[in-house]
Amino acid sequence: MGPLPSVFGMALATGTGRRPSTLTTLWRSTVGKKAAMAVSGVVMLLYLVFHMLGNLKVFFGPGELNGYAAWLRTVGEPFLRYGWFLWIARCALLAAVVVHGVAAYQLSRRDLRARPQKYLHQRRQASYATRTMRWGGVILALFIVWHILDLTTLTVNPRGEPGHPYQNIVASFSTWYGGGIYCVAMLALGLHVRHGFWSAAQTLGVNNPRRDRTLKICANLLALVLTIGFLSVPVAVMIGVVH
Amino acid sequence: MNLTLRIWRQTGPDAPGALTRYQVSGISPEMSFLEMLDTLNEELILTGEQPIAFDHDCREGICGACGMVINGQAHGPERTTTCQLHMRHFRDGDTIDVEPWRAAAFPVVKDLVVDRSAFDRIIGSGGYITAPTGSAPEAHATPVPKEAADLAFEHAECIGCGACVAACPNGSAMLFTAAKVVHLNALPQGAPERATRTRSMVATMDAEGFGGCTNTGECATACPKGIPLSGISLLNRDFLRRA
Numbered sequence: 001m002g003p004l005p006s007v008f009g010m011a012l013a014t015g016t017g018r019r020p021s022t023l024t025t026l027w028r029s030t031v032g033k034k035a036a037m038a039v040s041g042v043v044m045l046l047y048l049v050f051h052m053l054g055n056l057k058v059f060f061g062p063g064e065l066n067g068y069a070a071w072l073r074t075v076g077e078p079f080l081r082y083g084w085f086l087w088i089a090r091c092a093l094l095a096a097v098v099v100h101g102v103a104a105y106q107l108s109r110r111d112l113r114a115r116p117q118k119y120l121h122q123r124r125q126a127s128y129a130t131r132t133m134r135w136g137g138v139i140l141a142l143f144i145v146w147h148i149l150d151l152t153t154l155t156v157n158p159r160g161e162p163g164h165p166y167q168n169i170v171a172s173f174s175t176w177y178g179g180g181i182y183c184v185a186m187l188a189l190g191l192h193v194r195h196g197f198w199s200a201a202q203t204l205g206v207n208n209p210r211r212d213r214t215l216k217i218c219a220n221l222l223a224l225v226l227t228i229g230f231l232s233v234p235v236a237v238m239i240g241v242v243h
Numbered sequence: 244m245n246l247t248l249r250i251w252r253q254t255g256p257d258a259p260g261a262l263t264r265y266q267v268s269g270i271s272p273e274m275s276f277l278e279m280l281d282t283l284n285e286e287l288i289l290t291g292e293q294p295i296a297f298d299h300d301c302r303e304g305i306c307g308a309c310g311m312v313i314n315g316q317a318h319g320p321e322r323t324t325t326c327q328l329h330m331r332h333f334r335d336g337d338t339i340d341v342e343p344w345r346a347a348a349f350p351v352v353k354d355l356v357v358d359r360s361a362f363d364r365i366i367g368s369g370g371y372i373t374a375p376t377g378s379a380p381e382a383h384a385t386p387v388p389k390e391a392a393d394l395a396f397e398h399a400e401c402i403g404c405g406a407c408v409a410a411c412p413n414g415s416a417m418l419f420t421a422a423k424v425v426h427l428n429a430l431p432q433g434a435p436e437r438a439t440r441t442r443s444m445v446a447t448m449d450a451e452g453f454g455g456c457t458n459t460g461e462c463a464t465a466c467p468k469g470i471p472l473s474g475i476s477l478l479n480r481d482f483l484r485r486a
Contacts, residue, residue, distance in 0.1 A: 025486045029445055030415075030455035035483055107455045114414035114454030117345045120249075120262075121315025126412075126459040133457065199458040202472075205480025209473045 030107065031203075037103045038200035040096040045193065045222070047093060052229035058242055059232075062166035069165045101141060108134055129195040129223075136192045143185035150178065173237035182234045190227035194219055244270040244330060247338040248283065250295055253351050256358075260351065262340070272331035276319060277302060277309060279330055296354040302326040304467070307402030310409065311355045312342045317406035317465040324404060324467045344405050346414035348452045361451040362403050362419060368447035369440035370423040372432050385431050395429040398422045400468040410465035413454030418462035420448045421478035422470045428481055438485040445482050 019025065026032025054072075057065045075085035129136075146156070150172050154160035158178070159171035172178035197219035201207045207215055236242040245268045253260030267283050274282070277299050284294035300308040304327040313319035319328045333339060341355065349357040387395075401422035408416050424441055427433030433440070456475055463472040 022486050025442070026483075028449075029482070029486070030449050031445055031479055031482045032486060034455060035479070107457075111413035111415070111454035111457065114347045114452060115345060115412060116347055119312055119315045119342055119345060120340045123315050123461075125461055125464055130457070130459050195458070202458050202476045203456075203479055205476050205478075205483055207473065207476040209471065212473065 030110065033103045033107055034203045036099050037107070038203040040100040040103075041196050041200050043096040044093065044100065045197065047089075047096075048189075048193075048226055052226055055233050056229065058166060058169060059236065062164075065166040065169075066164060070163070097141075097144065101137075104134070104137055127195065129191040132188075132191055133195055136188045139185060139188045140192060143181065143188070146181055147185075169233065170237055170243060173234040179234040179238050183231060186227055186230045189230070190223045193226055194223035197222055244268075244272060244333070244335045246270060246279070246333065246336070248341060249338065250341045250355070251343055252295070252354055253343075254293075254353065256350055256352060262342075270330055272329065274330045275302070275326055276313070276328040276330065277326050296352075296356045298356050299326060305402060307404030310344050310357070310359075310404050310406060312344065312409055314340050317344070317409040318404075318467055322465075322467060322469075324402075327467075344409035346405075346408045346411075346453070348414060348416065349405060349408060357405070359403070359405050361453070362405065362416070364451060365416065365420055365444055365447045366403075366423060369436070369443040370427065372427065372436060374432070376432075387430060391429045391431075395426050398426040398429070398470060398474055401426070401466075401470050402468055404467065406465045406467060407462035407470070408453065410461040411454065411456075412459060412461065413457055415456050415462070416448050416451070416453040417456040417475050417478065418466065418470055418472070420444050421474035424481060425474045425477045428477075437481065441478070441481045441485050445478075 020028070026035060054068060057068050073083045073086055080088075149155045150157050151165065151168055154162065154168060157168050157172055158175055159168050161167055173182065198207070198215050201211075201215045233242070245266070248265045248267060249262045250265060251260055252263045265283055265287075267279065267286070270279050270282065277297070280295060280297060287294050297311060298308040300306040302309075304324045307324070309325040310317070311325055313325070313328070318325050320332050321328050343349075343351050343355045344357045344359075346357075348361045349359055352358050398421070401419060403419065405419070407418035408414055411418075424444055427440060428437045458472075458475075460472050463470060
């Protein structure tokens, strides 16, 4: 039997033909691609919460922070070899960043094509955080490259002593550009999380009118706590509390 | 009232368009925006000029034909359709800019008239139930829970005017598609085809070249019928569950 006329397509679609796999359907649709962005965003957000908490050890002296950094390499031993946990986490994060970035790029290109002509009057209805998601994301992507070169590979770090993150952090934040880049990026992060967290809930379909307010408050709190937590370190170095 | 109008004039789909300045006088505050345009058109016809083409039909706010962007806002400064917008919301001597809906999926036909048949194709791909319904059934033959009926009715209010697409910075049709999907999926009559409807309507929406949703909320703010933004979350949930 040949293909059925398309007028019957919907009624019989469940029984005939083969649909592409769920993942293909998701990635090809705008809704599914946004869901991929939401999930990868939540993965990065969870990481950031632990990263921020780990950073706060800087206030308890070089021993605390450097000990914590060394311990991170031993997580999972003896099941995992030394350093493996860190590499697994790095791979997962890289995957999340790539998925988030590729989806954002593809969706943004589509969005710009869908609205080729602007209106005479630019309305400023949406919040600043909402309007700066794309450029904020670009700033954060560039920052991640800088941040890895500065404090992971130590390529651009003014001190660059492996195994001594405390001293490297202090050295980096003591320079005007090191502290400056970090502070700007953390403000961008706060804005990105503020819209991103609520938007992820909406995209994944977990938002509803009763939860909306709570989710917005959670997004604001999360953005505020992350920004303040991350900013506390360079500020403490700049005012000399951490040295 | 005396007004200066700057109206988008475009002779055909492929012709270049431009804003043209017109002076209208003797406008009463009780006139609707469309009656004001009628007054201007009568003058243009008398002077041998082409009248301004704009869509209109019921002129009582229920058909969704009269779409235009007034001073950067879909349907103008009041949350209603253009036919229900009255000139008392403007001041004597005002300059008013009038443009067509701007979206790649809504090409301009002439002046302020755009081709919204992309919406028809979205409806055609699942915005109905395939069971022959015959004449109106007895009201209690299929019990509908109150909550489901309210949800369906809230979303069934959509008149397909396209203000959501016009207001969205991404030219996204998510609010429109959500209104149709949620309306039908909420009811027992629509339940059997829930999965195919959701997949099919989202696929058509994407294929028509609408942008993706970035949760700016501009659509729900512009909607003359108050379709809630939470409908998009419900659509997302249905799509992700059934992809």
